[in-house]
Amino acid sequence: MGLTIHLQFSGGMELLFNNEKEKTVTLPDTFTPALATLKDLLPWMRDNLLSERAELFMQGDTVRPGILVLINDADWELEGELEYVLKDDDTIVFISTLHGG
Amino acid sequence: MGLTIHLQFSGGMELLFNNEKEKTVTLPDTFTPALATLKDLLPWMRDNLLSERAELFMQGDTVRPGILVLINDADWELEGELEYVLKDDDTIVFISTLHGG
Amino acid sequence: EWTHKESLDNDEISRFSRQLLMREIGVQGQLKLRNTTVLVVGAGGLGAPAVMYLAAAGIGRLGIVDYDPVEASNLQRQIVHDETRVGMMKAESAKATVNRLSSFCDCIAYNTLIESSNAMDIIRPWDIVVDATDNVATRYLLNDACVLAGKPLVSGSALRMDGQLTVYNHAGGPCYRCIFPAPPPPETVTNCSDGGVLGVVPGIIGCLQALEVIKIASGLGTSFSQKMLLFDATSGAFRTIKLRGQSPTCAICGKNPTITDLIDYVQFCGAAPTDKTPAQTL
Amino acid sequence: EWTHKESLDNDEISRFSRQLLMREIGVQGQLKLRNTTVLVVGAGGLGAPAVMYLAAAGIGRLGIVDYDPVEASNLQRQIVHDETRVGMMKAESAKATVNRLSSFCDCIAYNTLIESSNAMDIIRPWDIVVDATDNVATRYLLNDACVLAGKPLVSGSALRMDGQLTVYNHAGGPCYRCIFPAPPPPETVTNCSDGGVLGVVPGIIGCLQALEVIKIASGLGTSFSQKMLLFDATSGAFRTIKLRGQSPTCAICGKNPTITDLIDYVQFCGAAPTDKTPAQTL
Ligand SMILES: [Zn+2]
Ligand SMILES: [Zn+2]
Numbered sequence: 001m002g003l004t005i006h007l008q009f010s011g012g013m014e015l016l017f018n019n020e021k022e023k024t025v026t027l028p029d030t031f032t033p034a035l036a037t038l039k040d041l042l043p044w045m046r047d048n049l050l051s052e053r054a055e056l057f058m059q060g061d062t063v064r065p066g067i068l069v070l071i072n073d074a075d076w077e078l079e080g081e082l083e084y085v086l087k088d089d090d091t092i093v094f095i096s097t098l099h100g101g
Numbered sequence: 102m103g104l105t106i107h108l109q110f111s112g113g114m115e116l117l118f119n120n121e122k123e124k125t126v127t128l129p130d131t132f133t134p135a136l137a138t139l140k141d142l143l144p145w146m147r148d149n150l151l152s153e154r155a156e157l158f159m160q161g162d163t164v165r166p167g168i169l170v171l172i173n174d175a176d177w178e179l180e181g182e183l184e185y186v187l188k189d190d191d192t193i194v195f196i197s198t199l200h201g202g
Numbered sequence: 203e204w205t206h207k208e209s210l211d212n213d214e215i216s217r218f219s220r221q222l223l224m225r226e227i228g229v230q231g232q233l234k235l236r237n238t239t240v241l242v243v244g245a246g247g248l249g250a251p252a253v254m255y256l257a258a259a260g261i262g263r264l265g266i267v268d269y270d271p272v273e274a275s276n277l278q279r280q281i282v283h284d285e286t287r288v289g290m291m292k293a294e295s296a297k298a299t300v301n302r303l304s305s306f307c308d309c310i311a312y313n314t315l316i317e318s319s320n321a322m323d324i325i326r327p328w329d330i331v332v333d334a335t336d337n338v339a340t341r342y343l344l345n346d347a348c349v350l351a352g353k354p355l356v357s358g359s360a361l362r363m364d365g366q367l368t369v370y371n372h373a374g375g376p377c378y379r380c381i382f383p384a385p386p387p388p389e390t391v392t393n394c395s396d397g398g399v400l401g402v403v404p405g406i407i408g409c410l411q412a413l414e415v416i417k418i419a420s421g422l423g424t425s426f427s428q429k430m431l432l433f434d435a436t437s438g439a440f441r442t443i444k445l446r447g448q449s450p451t452c453a454i455c456g457k458n459p460t461i462t463d464l465i466d467y468v469q470f471c472g473a474a475p476t477d478k479t480p481a482q483t484l
Numbered sequence: 485e486w487t488h489k490e491s492l493d494n495d496e497i498s499r500f501s502r503q504l505l506m507r508e509i510g511v512q513g514q515l516k517l518r519n520t521t522v523l524v525v526g527a528g529g530l531g532a533p534a535v536m537y538l539a540a541a542g543i544g545r546l547g548i549v550d551y552d553p554v555e556a557s558n559l560q561r562q563i564v565h566d567e568t569r570v571g572m573m574k575a576e577s578a579k580a581t582v583n584r585l586s587s588f589c590d591c592i593a594y595n596t597l598i599e600s601s602n603a604m605d606i607i608r609p610w611d612i613v614v615d616a617t618d619n620v621a622t623r624y625l626l627n628d629a630c631v632l633a634g635k636p637l638v639s640g641s642a643l644r645m646d647g648q649l650t651v652y653n654h655a656g657g658p659c660y661r662c663i664f665p666a667p668p669p670p671e672t673v674t675n676c677s678d679g680g681v682l683g684v685v686p687g688i689i690g691c692l693q694a695l696e697v698i699k700i701a702s703g704l705g706t707s708f709s710q711k712m713l714l715f716d717a718t719s720g721a722f723r724t725i726k727l728r729g730q731s732p733t734c735a736i737c738g739k740n741p742t743i744t745d746l747i748d749y750v751q752f753c754g755a756a757p758t759d760k761t762p763a764q765t766l
Contacts, residue, residue: 010714011646012674021716056672066668068712070725075663077728093725095714097664098641098648100676101530101618101686111432112364113392122434157390167386169430171443176381178446196432196443198382199359199366201394202248202336202404219557223680224644226718251533251691254563255684275501277585281536284584302566303559362506398505402537402698406691409533413684413717425720435695436508438707440722 002027003036003088007045011096013067016052023049031086038069039082041092068095103128104137104189108146112197114168117153124150132187139172140183142193169196204263204308206237214306218260231420232260236306238419239263241325243316243344244334245292246270247394247404248358248411250282252332255412257300257307261419264300264307265328268292269315279401315475316340318464321347330415333357334408336393338385339467339475345370345378346464349454354418358411360404361397365433367410368426368445371455372418375427380449380456388473403435486545486590488519496588500542513702514542518588520701521545523607525598525626526616527574528552529676529686530640530693532564534614537694539582539589543701546582546589547610550574551597561683597757598622600746603629612697615639616690618675620667621749621757627652627660628746631737636700640693642686643679647715649692650708650727653737654700657709662731662738670755685717 007023014021031040039061046054058064062082069076070093071084108124115122132141140162147155159165163183170177171194172185210218210233221227227235240261242249245268257264270292272283280292287295293311300309316324325331325347333344333355341357348355354372359365371377410431414424425442432441454461468474492500492515503509509517522543524531527550539546552574554565562574569577575593582591598606607613607629615626615637623639630637636654641647653659692713696706707724714723736743750756 010716011648012643012679055669059669064669064672065664065666066672068663068725068727074726075728078726095725096672097668098643098646099618099620099623099668099673100643100679100681101526101528101616101641111434112366113361113397156387160387165387165390166382166384167390169381169443169445175444176446179444194443197390198386199361199364200336200338200341200386200391201359201361201397201399202244202246202334217556218560220560220676220680221682223678224682226645227680227682251563251687255561255687258560258563258683260560274499278500278502278540278542279537281533281540281585284581285587286584299566302568303563305567363508394502396505398502398509400503400506400509400695400698401540402691402695405533405537406688406695409684409688409691410720413682413688414720416682416684417717422718425718431720435699436704436707438692438696438713438724442720 002029003031003033003086005041005086006089006091008091008093010093011098013094013096016057017049018051033088034085036086037082038076038084038086041086063094066097068097069093070095103130104132104134104187106142106187107190107192109192109194111194112199114195114197117157118150119152134189135186137187138183139177139185139187142187164195167198169198170194171196207233209233210236214260217306221259226422227420234420235260235416236262238330239265239328240330240332240415240419241265241267241328242332242334243267243340244336245280245282245296246276246334246336247279247360247399247401248408249296249332249334250280251405251408252334252412253296253300254282254303255409256415257304257309259412259416260306262308263310265310265312266293266296267312267314267316267324268296269313279399279404281405316343318343318467321464322351325351325353328353330418331355332411332415334411337473337475338391339471339473341378342385342470343464343467346454346461349377350464356411356414358407360407361392361394361399363400363403363435365403365407365435367407367431368429369414369424372424373427374448376445376448377452377455379454380452381445383453385471388471391473400435403433406433489515491515492518496542499588503541508704509702516702517542517698518544520612521547521610522612522614522697522701523547523549523610524614524616525549525622526618527562527564527578528558528616528618529561529642529681529683530616530690531578531614532562533687533690534616534694535578535582536564536585537691538697539586539591541694541698542588544590545592547592547594548575548578549594549596549598549606550578551595561681561686563687598625599757600625600749603746604633607633607635610635612700613637614693614697616693619755619757620673621753621755623660624667624752625746625749628736628743631659632746638693638696640689642689643674643676643681645682645685645717647685647689647717649689649696649713650711651696651706654706655709656730658727658730659734659737661736662734663727665735667753670753673755682717685715688715
């Protein structure tokens, strides 16, 4: 069995992902435990889960500006960002920041 | 070592307990693991932690009306109330219900 | 004469465009808001933002019950009133603010102390009741009247830096008596006159009450049946706790209710429905 | 001429009695509120409850910046205005409401578009700044001006059923640019005119902004430096997340800042400071 990852979407990010706020995915065997990183997860999400245009989610090999990423409830900047090594049962949250009032 | 219990106070209950919102206590050996219940904990709290008059906390052998008790985040009524058997590392929350507006 | 509408007119479509744009509300949800009647009991710290946001959102008919006049010391939190209204009845003052804010809301003021003799008549015409009161006796009265009349009760409370929110008697969930079969001893009850309150704390809870009403009215459903939201303003922490379910032995909503008509709530609680009686501090 | 006070007078003691009773505020905290000056930028959905609760709580001097006139479609959420104010400048309308609510608040309206040429002059006299704006360009402008002037920035935002709150540039925490060094692509930004918003959602966030201002001003301290509160109105869920700290490489608050004067924010963001420009929906 591959890695199981819990994905959550907030602040409108869910509109890019079939309007689902939570989704638990089992990653294919190409994601090697102890090696696969967030850098691998993002294009997999883009190709397998995204229901809107890719540029609303990614820019280059990372998320586009204005998206906050949390790894197990902490800002991903504290966890190594793209280099973070995925662990089974991780929760990754994607938050679109809001600008309205 | 005795049982360790995390106590939390909310809604003004903290005013009865030295104005502390959280307190972790280690219970004495008279609290036998797998036997001691909430019915034992309440008078111990009254005698060892309470800083105000006892009738503001207890009525008979239970909490006075208007106090909600949570055991590990669930209403204690779902957990057996006074008969609940204490487990190491339990979190017990006492909430004074509010009536103002 | 206020009646249900079959569709929104052009003025309503323009006024509520920001809600019509949302898939969660849309035209059908907005029409449901227009056709829902809401009674807010208490035009104080909780009722102030609740009536304003309910009227603003397009609730078609809004009742406001209060028997107190506006006092200057209320204005630290009761933003539906203002200095020109000191001495006016709170229900009238709140209605005047609602009328300025929206001509799409039919607002009715009850300048009345709600009590056992009149509560059923006051509550019966309304779809949803908001408990924005400030004392134990009126909270039991409203609960029992809502159970007897079959209305959901969106209940909020606040004191000092703390707030609480829940929805009673809705969607199979518990009523106030299911959770609190006995009233608190009067000497353990603190009101805002004695304990104080930071004005924006009931403001936040009153806004959340308006939100839950809007969710029930528009068909989104409430998040707080059999759940209670606790807010600690000092730490900025919100916490949702799961409450027990509806009790088969509840004296008012159980299988064999012992209360089938409203009772004497002052006697039951040992305290009168006023925020002004000196009480001992918790 | 507004000046600092050494003590509260009898009228203030009577008016703010519910806060004086609280150990968290008391006489000293209330006096600090009286001597604190707060600038609210934006008199829209967030600013509406923020200015009312700040004035009600006893903030001594309140500035309100907005350049738009009140429109009928604003009244679904902007409860500081009303139908009699349609066409009036929002800052003037909000000031009129504050003046009715409290004679203890010295309120100043700026009927001005805040931009790089005037932002430093507008911000410099104030102790705390509230970001209640509705667009990306003004959010970067306010952040940079607050860093350059050394002011805490209490930032809120809302769209549809979602709200966010944080405090930037305070107590060693990060600024907006520390978290978001690059602006979002314009085509990913949705404003309330395009995406819609349930009115009470900015109401709740605006109340929480007022609360954090009051906590900073009274000495209680904020709960949201280097933290962000997320609110999902559909589920009633609040969540607090921990943000990265202040960045040594931040272009404005870092060790070697590359931005030492306000820049061209329209060019930087690729979008103008208006909620009205049609933009693609996210
Ligand atoms: Zn019941
Ligand atoms: Zn920075």
